[in-house]
Amino acid sequence: MGVKLEVFRMMLYLTFPVTMFWISNQPEYFEEYIVKRKRELYPPEKDEEKKLLQLAREEARQKKENLYMQD
Structure with missing residues (x-):
């Protein structure tokens, strides 16, 4: 169970920032x-x-x- 949990956590750690980056770079939203x-x-x-x-x-x-003319 430890390996599956670690794989899930790693996918979550990678997916969240990539998703946020993708959303923030979509001009339609903003x-x-x-x-x-x-x-x-x-x-x-x-x-x-x-x-x-x-x-x-x-x-x-x-x-x-x-x-300037007066000087």
Whole structure:
């Protein structure tokens, strides 16, 4: 009975980590969660926000150029 028990324990010790690795590398299980989380962190840009951001960048660049021109 000792050998059978040891074989069972060894199979269990090997099967569990391999199974967990296989499950954690299946994109179907996590794709919905990841897409949802990504949309929360980086929402799609709206045209108005994009234009305002572009204007702010341009103003900052012009201020920076003016400072360098004055020196």
